[in-house]
Amino acid sequence: MDTSRYKGIYLQEAKAHLSDIESGLLSLERDPSGKETLDSLFRHYHSIKGMSASMGYTPIMRLAHAEEDLLDKLREGKLGLTEAMTSALLKCLDVKRELVGKVENNEPLDISIDPFIDELTAASKAGPSQAHPGPAAANLPGIPPAHAGGLRLSNVMRVEGRVFDELLATVGDLFMVLSSFKALTLESRSIELKDGVHMLGKTVGSLHGSILSARMLPIEDLAAGIPRIIRDLTAGSGKEVSLYTEGMDISLDRAILEGLSSPLVHIIRNAIDHGIEPASERIANGKLSIGSIRVRAHARKDRAVIEVSDDGRGIRKEALRKKAAERGVPLEKTAAMPDKELLKLVCLPGLSTAGKVSETSGRGVGMDVVKDAIEGLGGTLDIESEEGRGTKVILELPRTTLITKALIVGIGPERFLIPISRIEKVIEADTGAEDVFSYEGASVPIVSLAPLFGLPERDGRSHTLVLVDGSPVLGQNGESPLAALRVDGFGAEIDAYVKPLLPPISKLWGASGMTMMVDGSPVFLLDVQQLISRSLERAI
Amino acid sequence: MPPKRVLIADDTEFFRTALKDILSRAGYEVVGEASNGAEAIELAMTLRPDLVILDVVMPAKNGLEAARAISALNLPLKIVMCTSLGYEPIVEEAVKAGASGYIIKPPSESKVLAALKAL
Structure with missing residues (x-):
């Protein structure tokens, strides 16, 4: 050349x-x-x-x-x-x-x-992390450090998620062992044994706490992907959507957050596909041309509430009633339903997946799947919607998983567990056959559990009432959120290693999980909201 | 034999000039120059050359993508890839993509003419 x-x-x-x-x-x-x-x-x-x-x-x-x-x-x-x-x-x-x-x-x-x-x-x-040129013999005596920091390991470790699952399962076993020791102390007069078991209990408890907090991740980790999803879903649709988030620092157990991922995407997709209108339609209706989706989270005791709202068309309730009628829910029934209960119908299987519902109701593709997934995580799903103004989906989820403080209650020959997080107070009362109970000036509905499970009710007028927080089934429009679960008696408060219900009993009504007692007998953890809603015939 | 009409695609003027010099001296007519793959496809369609010489590493569609697209046009032309040393495996793919020959850079007169003669 x-x-x-x-x-x-x-x-x-x-x-x-x-x-x-x-x-x-x-x-x-x-x-x-x-x-x-x-x-x-x-x-x-x-x-x-x-x-x-x-x-x-x-x-x-x-x-x-x-x-x-x-x-x-x-x-x-x-x-x-x-x-x-x-x-x-x-x-x-x-x-x-x-x-x-x-x-x-x-x-x-x-x-x-x-x-x-x-x-x-x-x-x-030197790889993708920090690059240190050449070997640095920082801590050998007589050799000065190659540079200020020497060799240093990061304070943050990467650990596979399943390691935490195993740790937690092991702590669950420890709790069971602890329970049997606790039973021994009841029969023993040894102060040393009692003290020892007490200390063991405190240590296992703090170990449990550490593992739980190590498993927690902020919602932000999940929400960080939402803008991209919105971008992809709105591309070429003639719709513009802004995302607003709040409370994304609330942390949840990794497993729950993971389970929340696809329901959340589903809800956001529904909001964009069926809620938010095209810019031209929005302008014609006097709205801002850019739609908004808000994801807000806050903690409620040991649970997290996550709300996803849009300012789109909202759900057309008349169309929903018509569709429900086609699916066998008579118009007379839906006409009398309060909005809250009516909107639940969006989650009816079949109805929600019906081809045209998405256009007429403005929502509903696979909402039954979303509801099942949320309930599978021990959570609840609520929908609020106003025609022309938008829709809000409210999810309430446990923040931690598996080990739940629970109270043992007896109904007839059976034992059940009620999660402590739901309990306000336990009262021995002579209520007879009444269906309301007066507590601190409020009228509290009594839910008798025996008939709900087809168990014989104990004779006699004296019962145990477990006052529980019934929100969001109860507590709307200023009424008291409390309900009184009527049981025959109560026992100890235990740390139950609750396993999720797996097939073939995954859809067991009234229960959200089960645990094995020390004697090997299975006990179900009651789903308080479902019980209240069934008993009072109110939608969850 | 009438002078063959050639289209050259390379993202550097340096190599385009070098190739053009060699080809002109040997009696070829350089009818177009493209500086990226997309331009090469467009010029192949409009200029209808007999021969397209494609550099492999180019912006806006690399040489391989351009070769595929040009072959798909089913035009009566031949494609020759021009590539740096170390990119031989790509030549094999280029043949699958429709190329009939290749030149290893730098394009010396003897290498270029030998490659074109072998077509």
């Missing part, structure tokens, strides 16, 4: 590539995974390499070759960009500039480039 003829073109193009490389590297520092930047940087290095090889400018070619290699690994995702890489690449850039200057001035290319290539190699070998 007659190089003299091409030197002018080489210089002109090489300089342009070098300045593009500089701006590329800087923008890469702001966005290390920018695919387009990585691709174009790769091409610039590749071009310089090829041109320099053709011209016989070996040092520039070798540098560009090493840089091209690194960029190739970065764009393939085999390496993650580190600060050490960027600074090595910037140093190489400066050397190349110097070399190109020498080409221009017809000077020999007498710069040793090996140290720069070595630094590049070291930076790419």
Whole structure:
């Protein structure tokens, strides 16, 4: 190749590539995974390499070759960009500039480039975390640390999620063992045994607490993906949606958060597909052209409430009644239903998946699936909607999983567990056959559990009333949220390692989980909301 | 033999010029130059060359994508890939994509002419 003829073109193009490389590297520092930047940087290095090889400018070619290699690994995702890489690449850039200057001035290319290539190699070998060039013998006696920090391990460890599942299951077993020791202390007079078991209980409790908190993740970790979902769903739809979030720092057990993922996407998809109107329709209705979706979370005792609301069309209740009628729910019944209960019908299987409901009701694709998933997590789902104004889906979920403080209650020959988080007070009362109980000036409905489970009611007038928080079934419009569960008697408060109900009993009515007692007998954890709603014939 | 009409695609003017010089000296007519893959496809359609020389690493569709797209047009033309040392595996893919030959950079007169003669 007659190089003299091409030197002018080489210089002109090489300089342009070098300045593009500089701006590329800087923008890469702001966005290390920018695919387009990585691709174009790769091409610039590749071009310089090829041109320099053709011209016989070996040092520039070798540098560009090493840089091209690194960029190739970065764009393939085999390496993650580190600060050490960027600074090595910037140093190489400066050397190349110097070399190109020498080409221009017809000077020999007498710069040793090996140290720069070595630094590049070291930076790419140090891996995606922090790059420390060379081994640092920081803590050996007599050898000064290579640099200020020496070798340091991060305070944050990566642990597989299942390790925490196993830890928690082990603590569950510990609780069961503890329960049998506790039973022993009741019969024993040994102060040492009682003290020992007490201490053991405190230690297991604090171990449990540590594991639970290690499993917690902020909702933010899940919500971070929502903007992208919104972007994808609105693309080309003529709709524009802004997302507002609040309380995303509330943390939930990882398993629950994971289970929340697909219901949440489903709810947001419904909001965009069926709730938010196209911009033109919104403007015609006097709304802002950009729709909004709000995801708000707050903690309620040991549960988290997550609300997803949109300012779209809302659910057309007349259409919903008509659809429900087609599915066998008579119009007379739905006409008398309060809104809250009517909206629940969106979650009826079959109705919600019916082709046209999404258009007429403005919602409802697979809401039965969403409801099942949320209930499977021990949570509840509520819908509020106003035609023309929007829809709000309210999810209430336990924040932690599996180990629940619960009270043992007896109904006839059977034992059940009531979650302590729901209990306000336990009262022995002579209520006879009354169906309301007066408590602190409020009239509290009595829910007798025996008939609900088809168990014989004990004779006699004296019963135990367990006052429980019945929200959100109760407590609307200023009424008391309390209900009184009537049982025959109560026993100890235990830490129950509650296992979710799996097939074939996954749909057991009135229960949300089960645990094994020390004697090996299974006991069900009662689903308080479901019981109240069934008994008082109110929608959950 | 009438001079063959050639389209050159490379993202550097440096290599386009080098190729053009070699081809012109050998009696080929360079009818167009493209600086990226997308442009190459467009020019292949409008200029109807007999021969397209495609660089592999290019922005806006690389040489391989361009080769596939141009082959799919079913035009009476041949495709030759022009690639750097170390990119030989891509040549195999390029053949599948419809290329009939390749040149390893830098494009010397003897290499280019030998590759074109073998078509």
